[in-house]
Amino acid sequence: MYLKWGFSAALLAVVLGFYLLPSPIDPEPFTFDKPQALIGPLAVNRKIHQGKRHFYGQLKGPESFCSDREGNLYTGTVDGKLWRIHGEQINLITQMGKNVSGCGTPDYEPECGRPHGVRMDSEGYLIVADSYFGLFRVHPETGEKQILISNKEGVDGIPFRFLNGLELSRNGTIFFTDSSSKWGRRHHRYEVLETNHLGRLLRYDPVKGEAKTMLADLYMANGLALSPDEDYILIAETSIARILRFWLSGTKAGMKEVFVDNLPGYPDNIRMSTTGTYRVGLSTTRFPGFFPPFLDAIAPYPALKRFIVKMTPLAAYSVLLRKHGLFLEVNHNGEIVDSFHDPDGSVTWAISDVYEHQGQLYLGNTDLPFLVVLTKDSK
Structure with a gap:
């Protein structure tokens, strides 16, 4: 009996000790709507199963893509490297930061860099949003880097902590997002758990060399897509499973x-298709069921989230995430018109980008060791 009481007292002391420890996060309450039923355009299918993995073990986390007139594809990976892809050949363009043995692991990301958004400008240079260092202009052949604006410099007196999404207008204006003014990329799960609104949409004028904040108080601002007429821009708010539209011109300008x-699921990059729809990669799914999704369930309870974070190592949250690959097609009215699934994750999951190139779809991811290519007409 005494042994039993002693064990209970020790267990209570451990739990109380964890409760009294300071939490690394300061979450805000948020309430999600019940996830949509997986019917109609959202019905589960196996369309992604037609895809093939490429460059296994050579490209880790090819997050975003762009291409040039010669058909070369460009992407950045979690080890801080920028690559050119042509057919079955890949070539290293440059290392965004230092090239050390630990590159590709979270502890070394601030040293090695992490290129997220990658776009090609009208002069044939790569514009790169590196999460740790800033906005760059990179020569695609020599790898020479020019810093346009650094994370330390930031905008409006606020340094960048997590540069992420990127989009270029036809006149050369660079739109980009800073997902958080608090958490860096390697702590993005804390950003999601906090459900804070510390993200920004920003604009850089390459002629004047000036940047400005266009929209603040965003929930983990992520991927961007300009409309065909460039009268509005779409912004993924990853942590609350939402996409905003911000009007750039017309009677609604500034709204x-x-x-x-x-x-x-949680949206990442948004890309325009050749048919006029927007393709949205989902980093993690949130599906209806007997129990609500884990992040939905804890979102309204800041105290619970603080306690969970104190009890659980950051890397352990991956165990709670379903390996269900999914990307969506959304029309100009914001209606989901199609979905592409990999329900068992046998081809890919955590889809970050869906880039259409030469009749194929290139599916990016955040940290998986391969690139997936899917024939565009796969059904």
Whole structure:
């Protein structure tokens, strides 16, 4: 009996000790709507199973893509490297930071760099948003880097902590996002758990060399896509499963509105297709079921989230995430018109980007060791 009471007292002391420890996060309450039913355009299918993995073990986390007129594809990986892909050949362009043995692991990301958004400008240079260092202009052949604006410099007196999404207008204006003014990329799970609104949409004028904040108070601002007429821009708010529309011109200029809400997962990059729809990669799914998704369930309870974070190592959250690959097609009215699934994750999951190139779809990811290519007409 005494042994039993002693064990209970020790267990209570451990739990109380964890409770009294300071938490690394300061979350805000948020309430999600019930996830949409997986019917109609969202019905589960196996379309992604037609895809093939390429460059296994050579490209880790090819997050975003762009291409040039010669058909070369460009991407950045989690080890801080920028690559050119042509057919079955890959060539290293440059290392965004230092090239050390630990590159590719979270502890070394601030030293090695992490290129996220990658776009090609009208002069044939790569514009790169590196999460740790800033906005760059990179020569695609020599790898020579020119810093346009650094994370330390930031905008409006606020340094960048997590540069992420990127989009270029036809006149050369660079739109980009800083996902958080608090958490860096390697702590992005803390950003999601906090459900804070410390993200920004920013604009850089390459002629004047000036940057400005266009929209603040965003929930983990992520991928971007300009409309065909460039009268508005879409912004993924990853942590609350939502996409905003911000009007750049016309009678609504300067106004924001919800474009699509209550997505069946957390949106990453947004890309325009050749048919006029927007393709949205989902980093993690949130599906209906007997129990609500884990992040949905804890979102309204800041105290619970603080306690969970104190009890659980950051890397352990991956165990709670379903390996269900999914990307969506959304029309100009914000309606989901199609979905592409890999329900068992046998080809890919954590889809970051869906880039259409030469009749194929290139599916990016955040940290998996391969690139997936899918024939565009796969059904």
